[in-house]
Structures are given as structure tokens and as C-alpha cells.
Amino acid sequence: MKILSLIVLTLVMSKSCSNQAQKDLANSVLQYTADSRGFHLKIIIANQKATISQGTGTENPSEVIAITDADWKELATEFQKTTLEEIPNLKDPTQKRFYDGAAIANLKIRYQDKNYETVAFDHGFPPAAIEKMVNKIVSLAKQKDE
Secondary structure, eight states: HHHHHHHHHHHHHHHHHHHHHHHHTTTTTEEEEEEEEEEEEEEEEEEEEEEEEESTTTSSSOOOEOHHHHHHHHHHHHHHOOOGGGGGGOOOOOOOOGGSSOOEEEEEEETTTEEOOOOEEEETBOGGGGGGHHHHHHHHHHHOOO
């Protein structure tokens, strides 16, 4: 009986943790931007929706897409793993943006009335601590194009 109680308690706690991660992401706004000469990408994630803007000017309007439950859960898991206070101190792994080898990228997170922003990094080469989350965010824009 004790073993059964322990198993049930473990399942309840793990379910509670995953719901908390989704709740945390639901109360956040993530903004990813990447810019260079001739390239612009801006993705804003809020309330299980992504607003994607590619290019500049009126000929490239923003598009809002719904994020699937599977993608939202993956983003929530990666968001939960992220230590927000460390975001401004993350080291960029490459410097290709210095010689036009990559667009200049940035991730901003607004959570509980506080802003957390990375230093500039190369589009396609995010800091390791946020790599999975950034790659997932960028993949949403690629899904829109398909």
C-alpha cells in the first residue's frame, strides 16, 4: 500500500511540475529578433501564439499563428530549465556577426514584470543554456513558411 501511495504521489507531483512550467510560460512574453543587411526576423511568443514578422516594411506584414500543444509543452519545458537571472550574462559561442557571417540575434523575456535580455549573439548559434529554447522559437517561423 505504501508503494502504491508513493507512486501516485510521484505522478501527481510530476504532473504539477509540468503544469507549473506551462503556467510560467503562459505568464511570459518571449521576443526573438535577428537582423542583418537584407534580413529581419522577429518572433513574439505570448498566450500560446506566435507573432512572426519577416522582412521590413508594409509588404511584409506580421502573421499570428497558434502554437500546437506539443510545441507549447516543449517550449514550457525549456523555459522551466532556464535561469532567468543568468540570461544577461550568457556568453555567445561564436562571433560571426562581426564580419557579416551571421545575423545579430537577441532574446528578450518578460516575466513577472521583469525584463531579461541576452547580449547579442549569432543567429543560428545561441548560447548553450538557451539553445534548445531559441531553436524551438526559430522553428516556429520555419513551420509557418511550410
